[in-house]
Amino acid sequence: MKKMGSIRDAYGRALADYGEINPDVVVLDADLSVSTRTRYFAQRFPNRFFNLGVAEQGMIDVAVGLALGGKIPFANTFAFLISLRAAEQVRTCVCYARTNVKLAAAYGGLSDSKDGPTHQAICDLAVMRSLPNIVVMVVADAVEARKAVPVVAEYDGPVYLRLSRAEVPIIFDEDHILKIGEGVVLKDGGDVTLIGTGIMVGRCLEAAEALEKEDIKARVLEIHTLKPLDKNLIIKAARETGAIVTAEEHSVIGGLGGAVAETLSESYPVPIERVGIQDTFTESGPYFSLLEKYGLGVMDIVKAAKRAVSKKRS
Numbered sequence: 513m514k515k516m517g518s519i520r521d522a523y524g525r526a527l528a529d530y531g532e533i534n535p536d537v538v539v540l541d542a543d544l545s546v547s548t549r550t551r552y553f554a555q556r557f558p559n560r561f562f563n564l565g566v567a568e569q570g571m572i573d574v575a576v577g578l579a580l581g582g583k584i585p586f587a588n589t590f591a592f593l594i595s596l597r598a599a600e601q602v603r604t605c606v607c608y609a610r611t612n613v614k615l616a617a618a619y620g621g622l623s624d625s626k627d628g629p630t631h632q633a634i635c636d637l638a639v640m641r642s643l644p645n646i647v648v649m650v651v652a653d654a655v656e657a658r659k660a661v662p663v664v665a666e667y668d669g670p671v672y673l674r675l676s677r678a679e680v681p682i683i684f685d686e687d688h689i690l691k692i693g694e695g696v697v698l699k700d701g702g703d704v705t706l707i708g709t710g711i712m713v714g715r716c717l718e719a720a721e722a723l724e725k726e727d728i729k730a731r732v733l734e735i736h737t738l739k740p741l742d743k744n745l746i747i748k749a750a751r752e753t754g755a756i757v758t759a760e761e762h763s764v765i766g767g768l769g770g771a772v773a774e775t776l777s778e779s780y781p782v783p784i785e786r787v788g789i790q791d792t793f794t795e796s797g798p799y800f801s802l803l804e805k806y807g808l809g810v811m812d813i814v815k816a817a818k819r820a821v822s823k824k825r826s
Contacts, residue, residue, distance in 0.1 A: 514681040517654030519711075520618060523675050524549025526658040527586060527616075530665060531557050536582065537665060540575050542568050542589040547677075548618040550588050568593045572601035572613070579611040584665050590624065591617035591633035591674055595640060606670045607643045614664050615672045620650070621710065621761030622789075622803060623677035628796035634789050636674065638766025641739050646670040647692055648739040650760075652713040655684040656736065663690050674710065676761075678799055681714045683734075695742035701729035704817045705749040705756050709735045709768045712759040712787070712808065719759075719813035730817060738768055743775045750776055755820035756784040759813050761803070764788040783823035785816035 531537050531553055538560045545551040545563065554561035564571040568589050575585040587594075594602065594617045606613045617636060624631040640648045649664070649671060651657045657675060664671045683698070698713070699720050708716035713734045720730040731753055733745060750756055756776065758769040769786030776782060789806050803809060 516679045519657045519676045522654035522657040524552045526661040528552040540587045548588040568598040576605045586614045588616040591620040591636045595636035607645045619677045620674040625799035629793040640672045650674040650710040653683045659690040693740040695745040696734040699732040701731040703729045705731040705753045707733045708759045718810045750780045750782045754824045757816045759787040783820045785820045
């Protein structure tokens with residue numbers, strides 16, 4: 513059985529550890545520090561931790577002020593709250609002003625499964641991708657969550673870092689190097705390319721194993737940075753495999769699938785299948801059951817790969 517790891521726990525502990533290294537890091541939370549795991553930072557650095565209460569818009573503005581004062585603020589709350597409730601503040605005070613604010617978006621995708629569609633984030637990546645001047649990142653496992661903290665902190669500018677509540681299989685080892693804007697080749701193959709982001713990366717690897725049993729060799733790419741997108745890696749994969757499948761815990765509109773489709777339509781069109789949540793609201797329920805119900809299962813990726821391969825140019 514594959515080793516599992518908590519993304520939110522890894523992030524919270526890494527943030528506290530990095531706080532020892534960089535005294536300019538400050539952390540803000542909207543009364544969710546137990547959920548976001550910023551409590552670890554608060555316990556070690558109470559004078560650098562600010563609980564703004566249930567006031568997400570105000571939290572973003574306070575983070576902007578701290579950034580303008582030379583600090584490196586990590587503003588933490590649920591992904592749907594950052595991307596929707598605080599969207600105006602993010603747009604105007606963070607992105608337009610290009611302040612050095614780090615937006616840590618917890619409970620991304622369907623991972624806040626029991627609270628239902630009001631709390632699930634299925635359009636946050638589309639919102640954030642559309643804003644100028646911001647990096648958009650989605651980590652795939654606990655190791656990458658830990659690696660992301662110093663990378664995000666040391667980047668000069670706004671970052672949206674999407675995190676999951678879930679425990680998911682560990683993909684990377686401690687030698688993993690995370691660079692903004694650089695995708696990762698996890699498996700080679702010449703028949704089709706599976707491009708995943710977030711928790712769907714592990715499912716792409718499982719799908720590739722299933723496809724191999726049917727003599728379909730799938731390349732697997734991880735795209736942890738949706739913006740800036742590693743267009744060269746994606747175009748290279750399209751040229752060499754001739755078919756693409758994207759997989760994301762997000763609406764098929766405007767997220768990874770949209771970004772890849774935009775890139776290939778302009779540079780190297782090939783058959784593309786997008787695995788994600790269709791144009792629908794979801795519901796509450798057990799997390800992994802919801803992933804299956806809304807088309808995010810391993811077999812959904814397998815079926816999409818077969819459809820893409822069948823459409824390839826002869």
